Amino acid sequence: MYMSAQRNTDAVRLFSELPDPKSTIIWTVLISGSAQNDNGEEALLWYREMRSHNGMPDQATFASVLRASSGLASLEDGRKIHSFIFHIGYDKDELIGSALVDMYAKCGDMKSSAKVFREMINMKDVISWNSMIVGYAKNGYAECALEIFEEMKRASVKPDEVTFLGVLTACSHAGMVMEGQEIYDTMITYYGVQPRVDHCACMIDLFGRWGFLAEAEKFIENLDFEPDSMIWATYLSACRLHGDDIRGQHAAEKLIGLEPQDSSPYVLLSHIHAASGNWDGVNSVRKKMTEKGVKKFAGSSKISLDVAG
Known part of the structure; x- marks a missing residue:
């Protein structure tokens, strides 16, 4: 409640009044709240504080702190968190896997992002596919983005608005004008996705x-x-x-x-x-x-x- 209302001072005061040891849920509320309020540095500080008190993160904690690393494009922090995730055996978790794919993509490390993605056997959701497509598109790998898009369709995963924004961005960067026009038309007529302003700006x-x-x-x-x-x-x-x-x-x-x-x-x-x-x-x-x-x-x-x- 406190964090969603961005009342960080009240949340910290309430946290300090709670007896030790703090539960994982309490730590996660602070970390996720900071991340959701686009305060990634604070989220990472809370995570480090949690670990210094021997708090044990869970799936929600890791997903939140990885989101913070993504927002800051902090690859070093993300790698350290990934190492700990692997050490305690959470690396096969679907939620954490998606967060790792997104973190590496937003930090520009597409090799690591792809490695995590490929290891997610039968666990890939649309968010993971989108992270790969958008990551490749934004990091200058247009052909890879389009290859992932085709693979996504073969896997019978339905593309959404974010998918098409990434694919259109890839087409724009690669000079694939006719292909982009065809994909835009297919987005509307076949998939029933109505174009948003950002899709239209991408076409322009x-x-x-x-x-x-x-x-x-x-x-x-x-x-x-x-x-x-x-x-x-x-x-x-x-x-x-x-x-x-x-x-x-x-x-x-x-x-x-x-x-x-x-x-x-x-x-x-x-x-x-x-x-x-x-x-x-x-x-x-x-x-x-x-x-x-x-x-x-x-x-x-x-x-x-x-x-x-």
């Missing part, structure tokens, strides 16, 4: 990254919802990548309309104009920023070419 990135700006523009026009800042930021980044002044101007205006005090679209549009030698355009952007009181903060741009990874 897929088209735009590889120079299909007209297709990206048409995709936006055909959306059945009003494009948000993620959509326009992705499109604007693609326009900058390929130096398209006209489309970039349109995307920037849309993004500025949604987030008028964010300097990112102004700066990116200015870069597009500068790259094409349109100095009048550069000066016009700077003038608009001054008129609207928008300040450029170094390194603060929220716009990235990589939507899902």
